[in-house]
Amino acid sequence: MLAKKIGFIGGGNMAKAIIGGLVNSGKIAPSDIFVYDRKADTNQALAEQYGINAAESADALAREVDILFGAVKPNVILKVLKELAGSLKKEALVVSIAAGVTLDSLSSVLGYDRKIVRAMPNTPSLVSEGMTSVTPNALVESAETDEVVAIFESFGKAAVVDEYLIHSVVGVSGSAPAYVFMFIEAMADAAVAGGMPRAQAYQFAAQTVKGAAQMVLTTGKHPAELKDMVCSPGGTTIEAVKVLEEKGMRSAVIEAMQQCMAKSEKLSRS
Numbered sequence: 001m002l003a004k005k006i007g008f009i010g011g012g013n014m015a016k017a018i019i020g021g022l023v024n025s026g027k028i029a030p031s032d033i034f035v036y037d038r039k040a041d042t043n044q045a046l047a048e049q050y051g052i053n054a055a056e057s058a059d060a061l062a063r064e065v066d067i068l069f070g071a072v073k074p075n076v077i078l079k080v081l082k083e084l085a086g087s088l089k090k091e092a093l094v095v096s097i098a099a100g101v102t103l104d105s106l107s108s109v110l111g112y113d114r115k116i117v118r119a120m121p122n123t124p125s126l127v128s129e130g131m132t133s134v135t136p137n138a139l140v141e142s143a144e145t146d147e148v149v150a151i152f153e154s155f156g157k158a159a160v161v162d163e164y165l166i167h168s169v170v171g172v173s174g175s176a177p178a179y180v181f182m183f184i185e186a187m188a189d190a191a192v193a194g195g196m197p198r199a200q201a202y203q204f205a206a207q208t209v210k211g212a213a214q215m216v217l218t219t220g221k222h223p224a225e226l227k228d229m230v231c232s233p234g235g236t237t238i239e240a241v242k243v244l245e246e247k248g249m250r251s252a253v254i255e256a257m258q259q260c261m262a263k264s265e266k267l268s269r270s
């Protein structure tokens with residue numbers, strides 16, 4: 001049980017995923033979780049759904065908590081944190097999940113003596129299958145980093161990475177659900193073209209992606225070996241593999257991710 005008070009500024013999709021994961025894990029009492037969203041109905045809905053506290057204001061929340069999650073959009077997070085910095089407890093830890101906002105720019109508004117963690121979750125957190133990176137600044141103690149990792153592990157997997165790797169994280173997990181959804185959609189389209197009903201096509205495609213991912217995670221085998229296991233000599237699968245190679249699937253994925261990572265770098269500089 002985590003004996004700390006945790007607050008969320010912003011109660012949107014990602015905050016909801018984290019709050020839901022924490023409450024369901026039983027690692028923290030809902031009465032120790034606080035949320036402040038500028039929309040009163042969002043506060044109320046989260047308080048009712050999870051039995052947590054809706055704070056009166058960002059300042060009131062900041063005064064209360066030991067760990068504060070900044071879960072607003074990147075274009076407003078620095079302003080929001082600057083306004084509440086003076087209300088935070090001296091030892092409070094701030095966790096930002098805003099894409100492209102560096103530890104240095106967070107320190108510039110919160111103070112260079114503030115313990116800060118930069119994290120990059122993804123939307124599968126909403127179904128307890130998230131993948132989150134965690135990057136603490138030099139002031140965060142290892143026990144505190146472990147606590148933040150444990151919070152993110154309550155709704156998926158989490159790993160500590162150096163800050164320079166966050167662009168890779170954005171490419172390979174933060175933004176990546178979007179490309180996987182496109183792949184599932186395309187697979188389902190082809191099944192529909194073969195006559196399968198749409199809903200059934202999504203079920204077959206999505207369960208196959210989930211099962212294939214599970215094989216990579218649990219067998220320890222190289223993805224190429226797992227691919228080879230599917231390809232019977234003279235069979236159906238190798239025909240599909242040939243077309244995917246001809247159409248450049250691998251280079252399309254690599255180039256798309258490089259664009260994504262370049263944009264992440266650009267956002268961090270602006």
Ligand SMILES: NC(=O)C1=CN([C@@H]2O[C@H](COP(=O)(O)OP(=O)(O)OC[C@H]3O[C@@H](n4cnc5c(N)ncnc54)[C@H](O)[C@@H]3O)[C@@H](O)[C@H]2O)C=CC1
Nearest residue numbers: 010011012013014037038071072073074097098099121122
């Ligand atoms: N959606 C995604 O896949 C991922 C998002 N992120 C990051 O998570 C953060 C939040 O994203 P989402 O939850 O998707 O956005 P969202 O738009 O669902 O939620 C943002 C919430 O902040 C509230 N808000 C805006 N200004 C506020 C203020 N001044 N005070 C209090 N609340 C305020 C809004 O009312 C809204 O409910 C962003 O910084 C984003 O970069 C990180 C990883 C993945």
Ligand SMILES: O=C(O)[C@@H]1CCC=N1
Nearest residue numbers: 099122170174175176
């Ligand atoms: O598209 C974006 O900017 C955010 C960051 C990671 C996922 N969504």
